[in-house]
Amino acid sequence: MNLLxxxxxxxxxxxxxxxxxxxxxxxxxEATKWKDIDEGFTESLQKxxxxxxxxxxxxxxxxxxxxxxxxxxxxxYLKRKGCQPxxxxxxxxxxxxxxxxxxxxxxxxxxxxxxxxxxxxEETKKWVELGFKPHDLYLVKExxxxxxxxxxxxxxxxxxxxxxYFWDHWEKLKFTSHQVQEWLFIGMKQxxxxxxxxxxxxxxxxxxxxxxxxNFRKEYSEVDRKEEKMHVxxxxxxxxxxxxxxxxxxxxxxxxxxLVDELIIDEELRQRYYRYGLCSECYQPNTGKEVGINGxxxxxxxxxxxxxxxxxxxxxxxxxxxxxxxxxxxxxEYKIVEWIPYEKFSNVKHIADGGFGKVYKxxxxxxxxxxxxxxxxxxQRWDKEEVVLKSLNNSQxxxxxxxxxxxxxxxxxxxSFYGSIVPCYGISxxxxxxxxxxVMQYIPEGDLxxxxxxxxxxxxxxxxxxxxxxxxLSVIHRMGLVHRDFHSGNILNRxxxxxxxxxxxxxxxxxxxxxxxxxxxxxxxxYLAPEVLNRxxxxxxxxxxxxxxxxxxxLTGLPPYYDREHNLDLALQxxxxxxxxxxxxxxxxxxxxxxxxxxADPLKRPKARELKKILDDCIDxxxxxxxxxxxxxxxxxxxxEDSGVLPSMKTVxxxxxxxxxxRLFNYQNLPEPQNxxxxxxxxxxxxxxxxxxxxxxxxxxxxxxISCVEAPLNN
Ligand SMILES: [Zn+2]
Numbered sequence: 001m002n003l004l005x006x007x008x009x010x011x012x013x014x015x016x017x018x019x020x021x022x023x024x025x026x027x028x029x030e031a032t033k034w035k036d037i038d039e040g041f042t043e044s045l046q047k048x049x050x051x052x053x054x055x056x057x058x059x060x061x062x063x064x065x066x067x068x069x070x071x072x073x074x075x076x077y078l079k080r081k082g083c084q085p086x087x088x089x090x091x092x093x094x095x096x097x098x099x100x101x102x103x104x105x106x107x108x109x110x111x112x113x114x115x116x117x118x119x120x121x122e123e124t125k126k127w128v129e130l131g132f133k134p135h136d137l138y139l140v141k142e143x144x145x146x147x148x149x150x151x152x153x154x155x156x157x158x159x160x161x162x163x164x165y166f167w168d169h170w171e172k173l174k175f176t177s178h179q180v181q182e183w184l185f186i187g188m189k190q191x192x193x194x195x196x197x198x199x200x201x202x203x204x205x206x207x208x209x210x211x212x213x214x215n216f217r218k219e220y221s222e223v224d225r226k227e228e229k230m231h232v233x234x235x236x237x238x239x240x241x242x243x244x245x246x247x248x249x250x251x252x253x254x255x256x257x258x259l260v261d262e263l264i265i266d267e268e269l270r271q272r273y274y275r276y277g278l279c280s281e282c283y284q285p286n287t288g289k290e291v292g293i294n295g296x297x298x299x300x301x302x303x304x305x306x307x308x309x310x311x312x313x314x315x316x317x318x319x320x321x322x323x324x325x326x327x328x329x330x331x332x333e334y335k336i337v338e339w340i341p342y343e344k345f346s347n348v349k350h351i352a353d354g355g356f357g358k359v360y361k362x363x364x365x366x367x368x369x370x371x372x373x374x375x376x377x378x379x380q381r382w383d384k385e386e387v388v389l390k391s392l393n394n395s396q397x398x399x400x401x402x403x404x405x406x407x408x409x410x411x412x413x414x415x416s417f418y419g420s421i422v423p424c425y426g427i428s429x430x431x432x433x434x435x436x437x438x439v440m441q442y443i444p445e446g447d448l449x450x451x452x453x454x455x456x457x458x459x460x461x462x463x464x465x466x467x468x469x470x471x472x473l474s475v476i477h478r479m480g481l482v483h484r485d486f487h488s489g490n491i492l493n494r495x496x497x498x499x500x501x502x503x504x505x506x507x508x509x510x511x512x513x514x515x516x517x518x519x520x521x522x523x524x525x526x527y528l529a530p531e532v533l534n535r536x537x538x539x540x541x542x543x544x545x546x547x548x549x550x551x552x553x554x555l556t557g558l559p560p561y562y563d564r565e566h567n568l569d570l571a572l573q574x575x576x577x578x579x580x581x582x583x584x585x586x587x588x589x590x591x592x593x594x595x596x597x598x599x600a601d602p603l604k605r606p607k608a609r610e611l612k613k614i615l616d617d618c619i620d621x622x623x624x625x626x627x628x629x630x631x632x633x634x635x636x637x638x639x640x641e642d643s644g645v646l647p648s649m650k651t652v653x654x655x656x657x658x659x660x661x662x663r664l665f666n667y668q669n670l671p672e673p674q675n676x677x678x679x680x681x682x683x684x685x686x687x688x689x690x691x692x693x694x695x696x697x698x699x700x701x702x703x704x705x706i707s708c709v710e711a712p713l714n715n
Contacts, residue, residue: 033046034046034049034056034059034069037056037059037060037063037069038063038068038069040068040069040070041069042069045069045070045072046069048072049069049072049075052072052073052075052076053076054072054075054076061085061086062075062085064085065085065086067085099111099121099124102121102124102125102128103128103133103134105133105134106124106128106134107134110134110135110137113137113254114134114137117137117140117141119137119140123150126150127140127150127153129150130150130153130154130157131157138257139163139164142164142165143164146164146167146168146171148164148177152177155177155181156177156180156181159180159181159184159185160184160189160190160478160609161180161181161184161190162190163190163271165267165268165271166190166191166193167180168267169191169193170193170196172193173193173194173196173197175193175196183196186206186209186210186213187210187213187477187478187479187480188213189478192217194220195216195217195220198220198223199216199220204216213480214479214480214481217480235269235284236263236264236266236269236284236285240263240264241278241283243259243263244260244263244264244273244278244283245278245283247260249273249274249276249277249278250277260273260274264285269284269285270285272285272286272287273285275289275295276288276289276295276296277295278295279295279297279299279300280374281297281300281372281374282297282299282300284297284299287299287331287332288331288332288333288334289332289333296330296331296332296333296371298329298330298331300372301330301372302327302328302329302330304372304379305324305327305328306327306328309324312339312341313339314339314427314429314436315429316396316399316436318399318400318403319339319399319403319427319436320339322337322403322406322407323337323338323339323426323427326410333368333369333370333371334413334423335410335413336368336369336425336426337406337410337424337425337426337427338368338369338425338426338427338439339426339427339428340364340425340426340427340428340439341428342428342429342430342431342437344364344365344366344428345362345363345364345365345387345389345428346362346363346365347361347362347363348360348361348362348389349361349362351388356392356393356508357390357391357392357393357395357435358390358391358393359388359389359390359391360388360389360390360391360437361386361387361388361389361442362386362387362388362389363384363385363386363387364384364385364386364387364425364439365384366381366384367381367382367383367384367385368381368382368385368425369381369382370382385425385441385442386441386442386444387425387439387440387441387442388439388440388441388442388443389428389430389437389438389439389440390437390438390440391430391433391435391436391437391438392405392435392436392438392508393435394435395435395436396434396435396436399436401508402436402438404508405438405507405508406424406427406438408481408507408508409421409422409423409424409438409440409507410424411479411481412472412475412476412479412481412507420468420469420471420472420475420501420502420503420504421472421475421476421503421504421505421507422440422441422443422492422503422504422505423440423441424438424439424440424441425439425440425441426439427439440505443492443493443494443503443505444494444495445492445493445494445495445500446492446493447488447489447490447491447492447493448465448488448489448491448492448493448502448550448553448554449488449489449553449559449649449660451493451500452488452553452554452557452648452649453557453648453649453650457500459555459634459637459638460619460622460623461499461500462554462555463615463618463619463622464499464500464619465493465500465502465554466550466551466554466555466611466615467612467615467616467619468501468502468503469491469502469504469547469550469554470547470608470609470611470612470615471612472502472503472504473486473504473543473544473547473608473611474607474608474609474611474612476504476507476543476608477540477543477607477608477609478609481507482538482539482540482542482543483504483507483509483543483546484509484522484523484538484542484543485506485508485509485522485523485524485662486504486527486543486546486547486550487523487524487526487527487546487549487550487660487662488550488553488554488559488660489524489660489661489662490504490505490506491503491504491505491550492505509522520664520665520666521533521535521664521665521666521667522662522663522664522665523662523663523665524659524660524661524662524663525561525566525570525571525659525665526549526559526560526561526566526570526574526580527545527546527549527550527560528542528545528546528574528665529541529542529545529546529602529673530545530574530575530600530670530673531600531602531673533571533574533575533665533667533670534575534670534671534672534673535670539602540607540608541602541603541605542602543608544597544602544605544606544607544608544611545597545598545602545605547597547608547611548594548595548596548597548598548605549580549598551590551594551597552580552582552594555586555590555594556582556583556584556586556647557584557647557648557649558583558647558648558649558652559649559658559660560580561580561658562649562652562654562655562658563652563653563654563655563658564655564658565655565657565658566657566658566659567657568667571665571667571670572670572671573679573683574673575670575671575672575673575674576671576674576676576679577600577673577674577675577676577677577678577679577680578676578679578680578683579595579598579680581680581684583647584647585636585637586637587618587630587633587634587637588629588633589614589618589629589630589633590618593606593611593614597611599675600673600674600675601673601675618630618634621634622634
């Protein structure tokens, strides 16, 4: 009997068992606790085992044979097949029956569904590797229906298109899959098929599109509005609504799913229903997610916002218009920009002076909107929220600058998983100075440099931090922006249980990729790419150079060039090819990509989403103890950390002229940036070497030794 037959037999027995149960012939007689077998033996699980004829002794044997209390059905099945708890092949058959080796949550019932759809073990494994979960079978089926296998879907996912429904729109406009991928790779979003079509018809040069995406976006939205092609939301009928109201969109049975597929013919509406459910007011599918219980309905909520326009004014016509437009167009709560009167804040405290204005901490007594309460006809709000009020000096006269920063935040907000960029809630005004204030979420653990020096952070958590930073940067870049002042002072940390999440802040200097600023160079010297020091345009690749510096700082504990003056001399050497040296061993793989970030040629640097992927893989290899080269290198690192050698800003002396706040530079006539091994050997070898790494295997080959040359820790 082959395993598939065993599997079908299993279903037969389960069915048989159901009949048995209904006859009541195996009633529960006693209720002794079986916790001594396994902590997880709840009373109801115990009942399930007993109902299948297992006593304490027998259950214990099976559990000791490697099964879990929740495996009663499987064990019942195996016992009926004549297996013994001690049979060595059991583990294999468990795998075969449930496909648990593909994913721990791949249950028998999932396997049956996938197989019934003609997808075998090998293929299922491939789809799961792409990130599909056992219950995502319907998505896989939809992709296959369109003629795509996992290889093609992999390309789509890498390009940023994660749903067949978006592909349908592109296809309708006669884009090939290859073309769609090309458009996405230059930064187009997966739902911008209309924009792509517009640009294609306009016959724009590819390079021009690539460099001017943000402007083209603006241009298209104007055209779109003028032609009154405003997207008319299609609707589902009343009969369908009355059917759907009986379901919970988050917990549909397979039968209900089939019915939904039949009922909602329009692809977009169906997708919205699956993702966000029905609006509790108009019963049409919601347009986005919100933190509260319900989804977000643009059509209903924009009306509620509009009704309130008469109740507030910022005192500035441009700001009023900006907020109103944002509120009318928001498809989810993440895009809300509210006017928040200053009296809504309490405990306002001055906490810092930023480069362009003051920073206050305050309590916002109501907190941000999470949805509309149709009973009380009021906005439902999150509880009290700690916020930061950021002023821009003289902002009543610099509305454009001020709104640009808010607009940058809103462009990226809600587009990352659950962090990565500090959320901005709205705008307020200081009643005394009349400066406008940006209302941001307060991120308690402070900036990255402070966090690294105040906390003992293990290597895996450091990788996690870098992952979040790469995630935030990839969102910023995907939206066509360049950060332009990217350093560890602009990255904030928040602890979530045992995890720490990083948020990028200070998008005040961020500009669309095409906007060139020929004036002055602004930033923190060690993080500025050589081409920027050399007065070439600031590009996304320049942000990547800065990311390399941040990664260096996170992984080694020390900011770059902390022990020397940040002056013209340093700028000169950076252009000549000077880069920080690793004072401690870090896995070669990480060293290699950091070196790529630092390449003098911006075109050779990796993309943010590539960095995110590398970091994700590294974390995965450590978490799942995959015995890769990287994992082995990391194991040695762990030793190092345990010995307490990893330095921090607290254990070293920094140079008084090492300045880590942003400032203006105006260096002239710096040499063309280049890579140079020589300058690194020359500069670093001339300095004392005194970090003692005894006890750590210092590497196996000569090149490793060179790249591990230690820099001085001043003492
Ligand atoms: Zn609605």
